[in-house]
Amino acid sequence: MSKHHYSTIILIFLCLQACQKAEIEPLGNFNINALPLTAIAPANNPITEEKIKLGRLLFFDPILSANNKVACASCHSPTKGFTDGLQRSTGFASNVMTTRNSPTILNAAFNGMNHLGEHIPELSPMFYDNRANSLEEQCFGPLLSPAEMMGPEFSAIEYIPFLEEKVFQIKEYRALFKDAFGDSTITIEKVTQALATYERTLITPNSPFDRFARGETNAMTEQQIRGLEAFIDAGCNSCHSGPMFSDYKLHVLGVGEHPGLSLADRGDGQFAFRTTTLRNLSFTGPYMHNGTQETLEEVMVFYENKESEHSQVTDDELAQEFQDLRMRPFDQSRKAEIIAFLEALNDPGFDRSIPDSVPSNLQ
Amino acid sequence: MSLKLPGLLLLAILCLTHFAEAQVASQNCFSIGIASSLIVSGEQNATYDIVHAAQVDYSHAIGKKISLLPQLGYALSPYNKNFRLTAFQALVGIEYTFKKVIHSFSVHTGYEYSQESFAFKFDESVVRGTISNPAIVLKGTVSFTLIENLRIQTFIEVVPNLRTSVGLRLAYFISKNKK
Numbered sequence: 350m351s352k353h354h355y356s357t358i359i360l361i362f363l364c365l366q367a368c369q370k371a372e373i374e375p376l377g378n379f380n381i382n383a384l385p386l387t388a389i390a391p392a393n394n395p396i397t398e399e400k401i402k403l404g405r406l407l408f409f410d411p412i413l414s415a416n417n418k419v420a421c422a423s424c425h426s427p428t429k430g431f432t433d434g435l436q437r438s439t440g441f442a443s444n445v446m447t448t449r450n451s452p453t454i455l456n457a458a459f460n461g462m463n464h465l466g467e468h469i470p471e472l473s474p475m476f477y478d479n480r481a482n483s484l485e486e487q488c489f490g491p492l493l494s495p496a497e498m499m500g501p502e503f504s505a506i507e508y509i510p511f512l513e514e515k516v517f518q519i520k521e522y523r524a525l526f527k528d529a530f531g532d533s534t535i536t537i538e539k540v541t542q543a544l545a546t547y548e549r550t551l552i553t554p555n556s557p558f559d560r561f562a563r564g565e566t567n568a569m570t571e572q573q574i575r576g577l578e579a580f581i582d583a584g585c586n587s588c589h590s591g592p593m594f595s596d597y598k599l600h601v602l603g604v605g606e607h608p609g610l611s612l613a614d615r616g617d618g619q620f621a622f623r624t625t626t627l628r629n630l631s632f633t634g635p636y637m638h639n640g641t642q643e644t645l646e647e648v649m650v651f652y653e654n655k656e657s658e659h660s661q662v663t664d665d666e667l668a669q670e671f672q673d674l675r676m677r678p679f680d681q682s683r684k685a686e687i688i689a690f691l692e693a694l695n696d697p698g699f700d701r702s703i704p705d706s707v708p709s710n711l712q
Numbered sequence: 713m714s715l716k717l718p719g720l721l722l723l724a725i726l727c728l729t730h731f732a733e734a735q736v737a738s739q740n741c742f743s744i745g746i747a748s749s750l751i752v753s754g755e756q757n758a759t760y761d762i763v764h765a766a767q768v769d770y771s772h773a774i775g776k777k778i779s780l781l782p783q784l785g786y787a788l789s790p791y792n793k794n795f796r797l798t799a800f801q802a803l804v805g806i807e808y809t810f811k812k813v814i815h816s817f818s819v820h821t822g823y824e825y826s827q828e829s830f831a832f833k834f835d836e837s838v839v840r841g842t843i844s845n846p847a848i849v850l851k852g853t854v855s856f857t858l859i860e861n862l863r864i865q866t867f868i869e870v871v872p873n874l875r876t877s878v879g880l881r882l883a884y885f886i887s888k889n890k891k
Binding site: 373374375376377378379381382383464465466561562563564566571572574575576577578579582680681682683685686 | 752753754755756757758759793794795796828829830831832833834835836837838839840841843845
């Protein structure tokens with residue numbers, strides 16, 4: 350070969366080497382982050398051990414329901430990632446289903462936290478339609494819902510004193526409330542404060558992703574690392590952002606209506622529902638606000654299709670972020686990577702313990 | 713400067729080189745090639761879809777129409793600034809030469825060592841790392857002769873579990889003896 354040919358070969362390799370040597374720029378501004386290791390509480394409801402103990406017992410005690418059969422844990426079981434594993438929950442009457450899927454309360458303490466870690470516990474959006482603004486406020490919802498714990502026989506005005514009196518009649522609760530709040534009077538506000546305090550202990554900040562984001566490079570598998578890249582590349586983080594992988598905004602996705610509903614669930618009134626967290630999905634299926642999608646593979650296909658499956662929602666009404674997703678429907682390995690990354694958001698290390706008994710001795 | 717520019721410059725240089733020194737390829741000869749391929753599936757298809765490569769082949773005739781074809785190659789994905797694939801390949805292949813429009817067909821197999829460098833910036837840290845994969849490569853190539861020493865080749869390359877890519881390669885054959 351002539352010198353000219355050698356120099357051509359060398360030139361090619363030098364060019365490629367130059368490209369390779371260019372510094373890898375860290376991919377930033379994708380607005381997802383690790384969870385903090387602890388949750389913060391509102392100033393008027395500081396976290397104390399006594400309140401956690403009381404809140405935990407109340408959480409598992411059916412005494413809070415009018416028929417003494419429904420506890421918070423009935424729909425938020427620690428054995429099912431603090432959901433019930435059903436498409437829609439059984440509520441007050443075991444033969445009547447509620448409208449929506451039971452969301453996990455794992456990490457609900459962080460709802461509203463943005464990607465900078467900024468969080469105001471008093472302004473934390475709750476429920477699929479953001480109708481409550483803190484864990485304390487959220488707790489009123491199921492307690493006073495005719496479909497969930499209050500039942501159809503009571504109005505809220507009637508039920509609150511009934512419930513307070515019912516709990517007050519149990520000696521152990523009087524002592525527990527005194528330890529937690531300084532006196533043994535029982536109000537529904539104290540009940541919700543104790544429940545919210547317990548929920549603030551139900552956090553999972555040590556998923557493989559969290560450890561990776563804190564600098565533990567080996568915490569995620571190779572497939573999960575590629576999945577993180579694919580997740581960002583596809584634009585999933587447009588909505589699933591922040592440490593909770595949710596922007597807490599209401600979006601119209603056109604999820605198909607649950608066939609068991611006689612009246613359409615209109616969400617916020619316009620068929621928009623809050624972006625749900627992507628944490629702990631392996632424990633919290635089925636998915637979507639009405640549980641109509643059983644597996645993550647089904648969910649992925651839904652996002653690939655980007656079409657409304659709801660008879661009252663047109664494709665034009667779908668959220669722009671949803672329409673802008675850059676999925677690759679025919680690339681099975683990429684889909685597997687994204688699902689692998691979602692599995693990196695699981696942290697099985699949450700408190701799964703169930704009290705041996707509750708003060709009411711109800712089952 | 714766009715990272716695509718070096719690739720285009722290389723193509724231009726190769727073309728100019730050819731037109732300046734058209735030669736007759738001998739049966740035993742070296743060739744140099746540059747290739748661009750599109751990853752179409754596989755785990756390495758997360759984002760870096762386009763891979764450029766430079767390769768050197770030596771064609772050793774073992775029959776009238778059959779040649780042994782060892783190949784050394786170096787590849788990288790230059791367009792993804794955050795997640796970069798680099799790979800070194802050592803392959804050996806067999807080439808069958810036709811007389812028709814398709815000039816030859818070759819299959820290669822061999823070893824690849826690839827590295828994927830990544831960097832993510834989180835609030836609390838910048839996480840950098842490398843994923844390394846030794847792997848087997850299978851490649852099939854069809855060559856079309858453009859002009860005397862220049863061939864355009866289409867290929868499909870399979871690195872099981874990691875990627876499947878399809879691409880184009882421009883190969884310039886360097887004969888030992890000048891006309």
